[in-house]
Amino acid sequence: MKKVKFYTLLALLLMVGGATMQAQKATNIEQIIRTPNSIPYDMVYSDEIGITTFQISNSSTSRYSINRYSIDGQLLGSVIPWSDEELSNTRIHDMDLYNEPNGDVGLYYVATRIGTDTTTFHKIIITKDMELIHEGFQWYGLDFPTQIQDRNGVKTFVVKDGSVLLSYNDKFLDSVHIVRFAADGAILAERKMECYGGQVSSSLVYEESYYHKLIPTPDSTGCRFITGRHYVWGPYNPPGPLVYTCFTMDEHLNVADSIKNTDTLSFPFLCGNMAYYRVNHHNGRSYSINSFSFPAFNGNPEIEKDLLMGVYDENMFQLNYAWAKHSDEHFDGGFEYSIDFDSDDNVYMLGDVDYEFPYIAYMDADLNKIGEIYIKEPDTPLGSLVLVALPEGGCLVSSSSYYSYDGYIHKVTLSDLLDIEEAHDAGFAVAVAYPNPGREVLNIRTGLQNAHLEVYDLNGRLMHSQRITENVTTVDAVNWAEGVYVWKVMDNGKEVEVGKWIKQ
Secondary structure, eight states, rough: OOOOOOOHHHHHHHHHHOOOOOOOSSSOOOTOOEEEEEEEEEOOOETEEEEEEEEEEEEOSSSSEEEEOOTTSSEEEEEEESSSHHHHEEEEEEEEEETTTOOOOEEEEEEETEEESSSSEEEHHHHHHHHEOSSOOBOOOOOOOOOOTTTTEEEEEEEEEEEEEEEEEEETTTTTEEEEOOOOOOOOEEEEEESSSSEOOOOSEEEEOOOEEEEEESSSEEEEEEEEEEESSSSTTOOEEEEEEEEEEEETTEEEEEEEEEEEOSSSSSSSSTTTTEEETTTTTEEEEEEEEEBTTBOOOOEEEEEEEEEEOTSSOOEEEESSSSOOSSOOOOOGGEEOTTTOOOOOEEEETTTTEEEEEOTTTTEEEEHHHOOTTTBEEEEEEEEEOTTTTTTTEEEEEESSSSSEEEEEEEHHHHHHHHHHHHTTSSEEEEEBSSSSSEEEEEESSSSEEEEEETTEEEEEEEEEEEEEEEEEETTTTTTEEEEEEETEEEEEEEEEEOOO
16 A cells, blocks of 8 residues: 555644544553554643643544543543534634643644634633633634645744733734634734745745744744745745744733854754744743755765754754654655653654654754664554643653554653663564565665664574674665665664565
8 A cells, every 4th residue: 555644634624624533542552552443643642631622523423522531541532523514614724632730731722714704712711620611701803814834934932920912813814813812702912924934036046935934043032933934046946055044022912132143063954844842931041943854065065864853052052952753765754743852851743754654753952862762563554643741750742553553652651762671572673674575675774873783684694794883874775685684773783673674
């Protein structure tokens, strides 16, 4: 079966709807919570109520549901936020779950009335008892575009004082509109950033503006508006350097400061195309993640869809960056809910490897890697969705099958990230092979240092042996016969990961 990118399917679901689901519990959440025919699109965790998910389904009875699980995987309840009648006349766009200060969960969403040009902004409260409270107000009068690019053109987040910020490309697509609302729906401040939503060109210079990004400031009283542009000298030349500008705004949305070229280290274009950002309010730092491709430039090698992270201080100057993955071919993952932080300011990052393996990296606040593992479900290639860090360490990860609308939630403990035997006991891997099947090259990815790789054919003949010194070890398989090979990663003489690789 041909692999289809998950986000294409997800975009279709968001536009035409999905349906209800029945969640099933596995014996241990560290192994899996499976949500058949349902995608856990968003997820939050609270000590008081456990895991709350917003799920999109592909069945025929209803399209969305909000589910709640205990931390050990028990399904506690499920509610449907919109009736079939509502959904028959409404198109749901961006939606975001968040934790309310009193322990409830909130859901903000943007919806368009089908057949009209009316788009509104709404809020639902999901109580601890799984009751739904639809707020009485609806935010009208906003000049939304007729066609909304889900999650790219619209963004919401809740600020420290309980107010909410909304940003979107306006209906003429020539500016970004930022609005701050009080919790009761009153508009507190508005601002338009002109010409950041479109594109300006001339006969010699093409200036392209990428989708905007809006993140809170470290003190959560204001926001930061980030836009990335590159310049092309002539219509047929390759793009020039990406230029990122970050505008810092106060609670009234007045611009207090702006910084150009926020990518200040030696490697060019460190934020990358379509970067997403999260703010750690505890240490005041911001973190970016993105899928990154670029031709060779100024002595730097060509990059093909690698995942890159950056860390910035409270003034948005870059402190460090790290390649989350570095390979020739894999899914261009990297999205906003790929990053989260525990109570010790450690960073957790989620991405995909070669269309099959959700990859979790565990790093300190400076992006130095501490541990990394891979989720491998037998015969089920998975696409990463959402990562939520747990306060005591470890994280929850949701994913979706590439071949169906089945969803999965895994719990990753600190022991899983730090101890190979614990990782194996919980069903995770510490090394993977890709692309699989492959042709000329076998890649082995692992975070293990000073390990050793061996590859055998099915007759037990040793085909390759070498010391592992990098995250990715590339083996030339051009002269190997087509067939199945066994690869082994050893650490201190002990097998720590074994797998099969198919050469076509």
